[in-house]
Amino acid sequence: MKQGHVLLLFAGRLKKKAHFFGYNSTVWKISVAVYLLCYAGTVQAGVIPADSMRYVDQLNRQAILFQQKELDSAFHYATQAREIATRLDYTKGKADAWHVLGNYYGLNTNNYLCIRYYIDALQAYKKLNDSSGIGQLYARISAYYQQSGQHPSAVHYVNKAMDIGRRLRNDSMYAIILSQYADVNMEDASKQDSVQWALATARPVFNRYHDKPALFQLELLNTRRLLLEKDTAAAREKLHTLLTTASADGYHYPAMNAARLMAATSAGMHQADSIQYLAQMIASSVKGGYRSLMLPYAIQLYDWYTKQGKPDTAAYYSGVLLDILQKRTAVKSDGEMDYISFYTQQHDIHSLKLKRAIQEKILSKQQLEGRIRLFLVGFLSILLVLATLTGIYFFRAFRKTKKNAILLASKNREINEKNILLREHDDFKNKLVSVVAHDFRSPLSNIINIAVFLKEEVLMPEEANEWMMEVERTAGYTLQIFDNIQAWISSQSSGFVYTPEPCTPADMIPEVLQYLEKMISSKQLQIVVDTGSSTVWANREMLQFVHRNLIHNAIKFSPEKGVIHITAHTDHDSMTLSIADNGPGIQEDILPHLFEYSNKKENSGGHEGAGLALIICRDFIDKMNGQLKAGNLPEGGAIFSYSLPLAKPNQLQ
Missing domain, CATH: 3.30.565.10 (Histidine kinase-like ATPase, C-terminal domain)
Structure with a gap:
């Protein structure tokens, strides 16, 4: 039931926004229906809980994706992510949402809120020690100063982003920073080699991740480089391809920029199709919600069609101008109120935390007084316990002395038993020597006697042969006895x-x-x-x-x-x-x-x-x-x- 109320409320907000911005009613109904079905299916299926950090990250990813397609959708995703992240006290989620909101207000020419959200996001990333977020935000601040015409500040921040990007493990973030580096230094003749290197390094990374918005931005930078090199034909061919592809894929922001460059080159070449590309640029900006950027171009088209005597078309662009002015006013007032409301809520939360801290201090003081009383009771109890333990100690010392006397007597008996065992082993050694002497004496005596007979040559050849055989048998038996003794002694060793x-x-x-x-x-x-x-x-x-x-x-x-x-x-x-x-x-x-x-x-x-x-x-x-x-x-x-x-x-x- 609660999910149903949330969906209806969000549908109402989308409808109000659609009416305010002049969107086609049928298109917005279809968009809202698709969004609500996807949202309800995801939450009800239990894939991602609606009140979780994973859900906040998913909303922020959707917001980043829609920045290049539908700016208002990106705003809604980022706002919802900020609300849930604030409720969960999820700093990373809030920082990412502020980052997207800064982009949103920058594209709506509200520089104050843009830079305010960038500063909030940067402080959060620094608190988290999130190098990837810090580097990417430095790049965005550089883009902000570049669009504001403050080139030195843009160079300063893009260099800071590059210093961080070189240490990042995430090469996709580094590629985004490289893209911004090329954008800032595009017109600096002394850095053309660095610009070409940055574009060449970023492209394979974007291709590997299939990052279409980044690839579109890279193509725009390449066409700018060709225009600076006076290769207008090649640049217009790339712009035409980019305009067709981006429009077909629904990426209205790069399509709008491609149409703007096409219109500029056509005007420079005094071609009639410059008005056509301006109209196509306005159409892309209307579809994607980037109308605030189109004010000078809408005025140009209104003046041109008025001079051409086409009141119907001029009236259309008059409506576009009115819509742009209304949106600028609404974005400024709503955005500032939203910002003030959000930080008022943060202040209220801080006040509640402060009150809670005061209450905790009072409670801590009461607990301290209670602990002091407990300490006094404990101290007296310890004195009593020490007196008891002293008596127990002397009693146990007496018992231990008696036990040690018994143990000493037992050890003495054990020593006496071991002495007896040693005497038995010594007796065994003496007997072993006696046995060995007895067993070796007889065979060796026979060998000596036979050797004497052979030396004196008192034996006949047949007898000598028999005695030699006896020597061989006696020697073999003696060796066998020796092997027996050696094997047995080996078996008696401790390492056997x-x-x-x-x-x-x-x-x-x-x-x-x-x-x-x-x-x-x-x-x-x-x-x-x-x-x-x-x-x-x-x-x-x-x-x-x-x-x-x-x-x-x-x-x-x-x-x-x-x-x-x-x-x-x-x-x-x-x-x-x-x-x-x-x-x-x-x-x-x-x-x-x-x-x-x-x-x-x-x-x-x-x-x-x-x-x-x-x-x-x-x-x-x-x-x-x-x-x-x-x-x-x-x-x-x-x-x-x-x-x-x-x-x-x-x-x-």
């Missing part, structure tokens, strides 16, 4: 990182058997392998180390022509692999301590024990989240088994 991967024992066992082929052949052993194809989640190097040592032990303790069984089976999510021999087995008193650092290899039935290797194997299996077990078979012989988790399907990818 366990990296599991899918491992298939069925593929790994043959590699170990090939490595131990000579030992197997020398004893004529039979190896029976049945491991299946299960895949476990383990570290390949660690697991292969375990295979090599367990199979090596089975070979070492197996009798001549013995049988070693290597089998595997799965149970839920784990796999168990067993290595069984038919040797003497493990003594019952050694079996419970087989994988410990003490009680190793004592009374092993005349056979050398696994030594440090079994300890390392057990440690590796633990790191791979498995278990290593040892036992004796009922029919005789030892069996070693390990269990490891199976690889999951997502780990096999």
